[in-house]
Amino acid sequence: MSTANQAKSEMASTSHSANKRGVPEGLWIRCDGCEATVYKKQVEQQLGLCPECGHHFKISANERIRQLLDEDSFEEWFSELAPCDPLNFADKKPYKDRLVAEQKRTGLKEACIAGRGYMRGRPLILALTDSSFIMGSMGSVVGEKLTRSIEQATEQKLPLVIVSGSGGGARMHEGILSLMQMGKVSAALARYRDAGGFFISVLTNPTMGGVAASFASLGDIVLAEPKALIGFAGPRVVKETIKIELPEDFQTSEFLMEHGFVDRVVSRPELRLEIARLIDYCVS
Amino acid sequence: MAPTHVLPFEKPIVELEQQLEKLENQPDPSPSTRESIRNMRVEINRMRREIFETLDPWDVVQVSRHPDRPQTLDYIELLFDEFVELHGDRAFGDDRAILTGFAKLEGQKVLFVGQHKGRTLKEREECFYGCAHPEGYRKAINKMEMATRFGLPIICFIDTPGAYPGIGAEERGQAYSIAHNLREMSTFNTPIICVVIGEGGSGGALGIGIGDHICVMEYAYYSVISPEGCAGILWKSVQHKDKAARALKFTSKSLLELGVIDEIIPEPLGGAHRDHWQTATMLKGSLLKALKDLQAVPKDQLLDRRYQKFRNYGVFEEQVANADTE
Ligand SMILES: [Zn+2]
Numbered sequence: 271m272s273t274a275n276q277a278k279s280e281m282a283s284t285s286h287s288a289n290k291r292g293v294p295e296g297l298w299i300r301c302d303g304c305e306a307t308v309y310k311k312q313v314e315q316q317l318g319l320c321p322e323c324g325h326h327f328k329i330s331a332n333e334r335i336r337q338l339l340d341e342d343s344f345e346e347w348f349s350e351l352a353p354c355d356p357l358n359f360a361d362k363k364p365y366k367d368r369l370v371a372e373q374k375r376t377g378l379k380e381a382c383i384a385g386r387g388y389m390r391g392r393p394l395i396l397a398l399t400d401s402s403f404i405m406g407s408m409g410s411v412v413g414e415k416l417t418r419s420i421e422q423a424t425e426q427k428l429p430l431v432i433v434s435g436s437g438g439g440a441r442m443h444e445g446i447l448s449l450m451q452m453g454k455v456s457a458a459l460a461r462y463r464d465a466g467g468f469f470i471s472v473l474t475n476p477t478m479g480g481v482a483a484s485f486a487s488l489g490d491i492v493l494a495e496p497k498a499l500i501g502f503a504g505p506r507v508v509k510e511t512i513k514i515e516l517p518e519d520f521q522t523s524e525f526l527m528e529h530g531f532v533d534r535v536v537s538r539p540e541l542r543l544e545i546a547r548l549i550d551y552c553v554s
Numbered sequence: 555m556a557p558t559h560v561l562p563f564e565k566p567i568v569e570l571e572q573q574l575e576k577l578e579n580q581p582d583p584s585p586s587t588r589e590s591i592r593n594m595r596v597e598i599n600r601m602r603r604e605i606f607e608t609l610d611p612w613d614v615v616q617v618s619r620h621p622d623r624p625q626t627l628d629y630i631e632l633l634f635d636e637f638v639e640l641h642g643d644r645a646f647g648d649d650r651a652i653l654t655g656f657a658k659l660e661g662q663k664v665l666f667v668g669q670h671k672g673r674t675l676k677e678r679e680e681c682f683y684g685c686a687h688p689e690g691y692r693k694a695i696n697k698m699e700m701a702t703r704f705g706l707p708i709i710c711f712i713d714t715p716g717a718y719p720g721i722g723a724e725e726r727g728q729a730y731s732i733a734h735n736l737r738e739m740s741t742f743n744t745p746i747i748c749v750v751i752g753e754g755g756s757g758g759a760l761g762i763g764i765g766d767h768i769c770v771m772e773y774a775y776y777s778v779i780s781p782e783g784c785a786g787i788l789w790k791s792v793q794h795k796d797k798a799a800r801a802l803k804f805t806s807k808s809l810l811e812l813g814v815i816d817e818i819i820p821e822p823l824g825g826a827h828r829d830h831w832q833t834a835t836m837l838k839g840s841l842l843k844a845l846k847d848l849q850a851v852p853k854d855q856l857l858d859r860r861y862q863k864f865r866n867y868g869v870f871e872e873q874v875a876n877a878d879t880e
Contacts (some may be wrong), residue, residue, distance in 0.1 A: 332626055356869035460738070486733075500645075500729075
């Protein structure tokens with residue numbers, strides 16, 4: 271959705287050394303949180319956190335899988351699903367070309383990775399959106415992968431964890447089909463819930479628009495990484511509409527928790543333990 | 555009477571209409587004048603058909619936003635024998651951008667949910683130009699849940715540029731409210747008919763848009779993003795809104811071709827704003843037929859049918875597993 275994309279581009283333009291692949295290139299990088307120049311290796315060793323201030327750099331979906339799951343326990347599913355161009359969409363660049371370029375740049379086939387794995391010995395279904403692939407936006411493939419994951423979780427009676435990183439919301443380039451993915455995934459979540467499934471939604475920076483307005487908000491438990499941008503409309507659109515200054519913490523994880531839409535703000539090093547602990551309360 | 559708001563592509567039609575009016579007002583028309591009147595009427599119809607058959611998607615957007623286009627409150631008046639408005643979400647307030655209530659359609663009891671934009675400035679400000687807040691979505695879902703328990707079918711009219719982008723809306727969980735509606739509407743075991751009567755603006759539209767029969771009025775549009783928003787992001791300037799409108803394939807005809815909607819409800823020649831009564835008559839016919847069809851679906855199949863409907867949305871390739879790039 272518009273607003274979400276604008277939010278993302280706004281963030282990109284205001285950050286100093288933002289790189290779409292998460293931790294920026296080069297040996298030394300500038301932290302968006304404290305503006306310190308930090309050693310990149312050190313950031314990587316600390317799960318993508320700034321050693322000075324704890325700022326959470328973006329990390330890829332694959333890195334997230336490494337951080338969350340037991341070693342080599344992830345079995346990827348639905349990797350055969352690939353995007354196509356149902357609208358024959360072109361802006362300044364044809365969508366077809368954009369897809370190829372994004373695939374090359376990110377090494378991903380689409381913005382979603384899904385499969386089954388173990389977290390501290392607990393079996394679960396894990397799906398993630400990677401915010402680097404067309405801003406983690408949801409088109410047909412992302413919607414389909416998530417829906418199949420939810421249906422598998424329902425069938426196999428497994429807990430479900432979805433980690434969202436999506437500034438793009440519903441992907442514009444697939445038009446109405448992207449919008450309808452919101453309905454599709456949400457309907458699958460209804461069936462999963464009614465079958466007794468336990469769903470933990472993890473919100474990371476950024477989670478906006480049509481992703482926030484569908485599966486990402488529907489967790490039985492909603493966790494968020496600190497200071498992530500989370501919301502429906504992008505901050506720039508809100509500002510343009512109401513023409514007053516926005517509160518400092520507007521649409522952050524902490525703002526959402528304060529207003530009742532996030533259960534817990536959890537920093538990245540705690541996430542794995544925290545999810546496992548929550549699963550133990552609801553899944554026997 | 556001359557129309558108050560003329561769209562650019564309507565100008566030649568309106569000019570001819572004004573000439574016709576002059577001729578018609580002549581006290582004692584000669585046979586040759588009568589002949590010209592006849593010819594002019596034919597010409598106006600021909601011109602209208604020609605212009606409206608080839609409307610550019612951006613023109614369609616303008617028709618869908620026409621200030622004289624019938625809105626939810628007009629349809630309530632024109633379609634129903636009775637309307638009993640039900641206010642409030644039981645948590646925060648009564649959003650005027652989404653109206654809910656019991657209604658009778660040819661004697662059939664239904665729950666009606668409709669997004670309303672407002673016509674006078676005061677009315678438009680009250681309902682934020684058709685942009686609902688979380689309390690509007692919450693009101694809608696609460697009333698729908700109740701209607702389901704009492705076996706009433708649900709009719710939703712969609713007409714919004716999008717959900718409201720504001721501080722209060724975000725504080726009160728705009729994203730969650732829409733998400734919640736998407737999930738819950740997929741579980742209500744009663745027929746749900748959704749009609750996009752004007753603008754179908756992204757998540758704000760879909761928030762009351764999960765149903766068994768999805769229709770779009772001929773000159774309405776239904777889109778993942780507004781043409782202006784899309785142009786601003788992908789073309790870096792709102793000026794390219796016409797290009798975005800073409801690229802997004804969001805007119806009723808394109809939506810039907812994409813297999814996303816079930817029905818296009820025809821509008822009078824020249825658009826719904828030319829004739830509210832005729833528009834409502836056609837819409838009523840479609841609603842009655844859809845209701846009848848859906849009531850014939852066995853109760854234990856309805857939800858599965860709805861699930862499959864949404865389940866099938868999406869276009870992608872399934873490549874051979876080992877042809878992976880990684
Ligand atoms: Zn820092």
